[in-house]
Amino acid sequence: MxxxxxxxxxxxxxxxxxxxxxxxxxxxxxxxxxxxxxxxxxxxxxxxxxxxxxxxxxxxxxxxxxxxxxxxxxxxxxxxxxxxxxxxxxxxxxxxxxxxxxxxxxxxxxxxxxxxxxxxxxxxxxxxxxxxxxxxxxxxxxxxxxxxxxxxxxxxxxxxxxxxxxxxxxxxxxxxxxxxxxxxxxxxxxxxxxxxQGPTQAFLSIREALAASFGNDMGEQLAVEARLQGRAGHSADFAEGVGAFLQKRKPVFRGR
Structure with a gap:
């Protein structure tokens, strides 16, 4: 364009x-x-x-x-x-x-x-x-x-x-x-x-969590964290991050 x-x-x-x-x-x-x-x-x-x-x-x-x-x-x-x-x-x-x-x-x-x-x-x-x-x-x-x-x-x-x-x-x-x-x-x-070079979906979930926090009480925000963390836990970036940690190498994140 x-x-x-x-x-x-x-x-x-x-x-x-x-x-x-x-x-x-x-x-x-x-x-x-x-x-x-x-x-x-x-x-x-x-x-x-x-x-x-x-x-x-x-x-x-x-x-x-x-x-x-x-x-x-x-x-x-x-x-x-x-x-x-x-x-x-x-x-x-x-x-x-x-x-x-x-x-x-x-x-x-x-x-x-x-x-x-x-x-x-x-x-x-x-x-x-x-x-x-x-x-x-x-x-x-x-x-x-x-x-x-x-x-x-x-x-x-x-x-x-x-x-x-x-x-x-x-x-x-x-x-x-x-x-x-x-x-x-x-x-x-x-x-x-x-x-x-970082975990894009985790970054975007941080953005989502912080935006939600201004309208939530503590209990509501804990629920937001649990939902977003559950999603992150099923991501390829999480698997790569854990694998890299166990293998003592730098992670290569590819998610977007």
């Missing part, structure tokens, strides 16, 4: 999806949202992890405010374009890393935060910029952020629309790690390979 606003490359089981509108700080227009959704929904064979990053000096500046078609009916745009894109990220068939290489603002920040793991350069910033133009955070921000950092920090981020540094974001638990800029690409590649 040919894309206009993103780049998609695959190497050693890792698909790298690059937001590719650097002249607009990779701002999201309707075409880009559709292409992200399509790319993540129809991954090439052999892909076992995904990295989403940005071309140029930023990750994503959020909604393209020059995209008149998106601004006419914001509710329609969110329901028909943003929701499928976010569902493609959170429901991707393999683990997803957001590699935040610069500013991530507005819906661009929340696109990144929807990934399973967020890794940022230390020079990156996260900005809930919506109130600067009289809007509220969307693209999942009001759900994701308070669960990660608590209500007080989420409210401050959203009311004041001030940049949060990658180091702050890591310290607060909003992202997994902030890496020195010089180590960023190697660090992301190492993490992506770890996921590509």
């Amino acid at each position: 040919t894309y206009e606003t993103i780049l998609l490359s695959v190497a050693e089981g890792v698909a790298t999806l690059t937001l590719n509108r650097p002249e607009a700080l990779n701002a999201l227009n309707g075409r880009m949202r559709a292409e992200i959704t399509a790319a993540l929904t129809h991954l090439p064979e052999g892909v076992r992890s995904v990295v989403i990053t940005g071309a140029g000096r930023g990750f994503c500046s959020g909604q393209d405010l020059t995209d008149a078609a998106s601004a006419i009916d914001l509710e329609r745009t969110l329901r028909e374009e943003y929701e499928p894109m976010l569902a493609a990220i959170t429901g991707c068939a393999v683990p997803v890393i957001a590699a935040v290489n610069g500013v991530a603002a507005g819906a661009g920040a929340n696109l990144a935060l929807a990934a399973d793991v967020v890794i940022a350069t230390e020079s990156a910033t996260f900005i809930q910029a919506f109130t600067r133009i009289g809007l509220i955070p969307d693209a999942g921000g009001t759900w994701i952020i308070p669960r990660a950092v608590g209500a007080a920090r989420a409210m401050g981020m959203m009311l004041f629309a001030e940049p949060v540094t990658a180091r702050q974001a890591a310290d607060w638990g909003l992202i997994w790690e902030a890496l020195p800029d010089d180590d960023f690409h190697a660090g992301v590649a190492r993490r992506a390979q770890a996921l590509a």
Whole structure:
């Protein structure tokens, strides 16, 4: 498939999806949202992890405010374009890393935060910029952020629309790690390979279990764990993991 606003490359089981509108700080227009959704929904064979990053000096500046078609009916745009894109990220068939290489603002920040793991350069910033133009955070921000950092920090981020540094974001638990800029690409590649070589179905079951935990009490969550663990116990990856352990070798996981 040919894309206009993103780049998609695959190497050693890792698909790298690059937001590719650097002249607009990779701002999201309707075409880009559709292409992200399509790319993540129809991954090439052999892909076992995904990295989403940005071309140029930023990750994503959020909604393209020059995209008149998106601004006419914001509710329609969110329901028909943003929701499928976010569902493609959170429901991707393999683990997803957001590699935040610069500013991530507005819906661009929340696109990144929807990934399973967020890794940022230390020079990156996260900005809930919506109130600067009289809007509220969307693209999942009001759900994701308070669960990660608590209500007080989420409210401050959203009311004041001030940049949060990658180091702050890591310290607060909003992202997994902030890496020195010089180590960023190697660090992301190492993490992506770890996921590509790991037990994919176990990773996806972890995602499912954590998502369920926010609405469950302890007893309900124990039942979720038992169900998912029972499924994992019948997988080829579990058999391979145990066999490798007993044979004192590195496991070779193949499930997807």
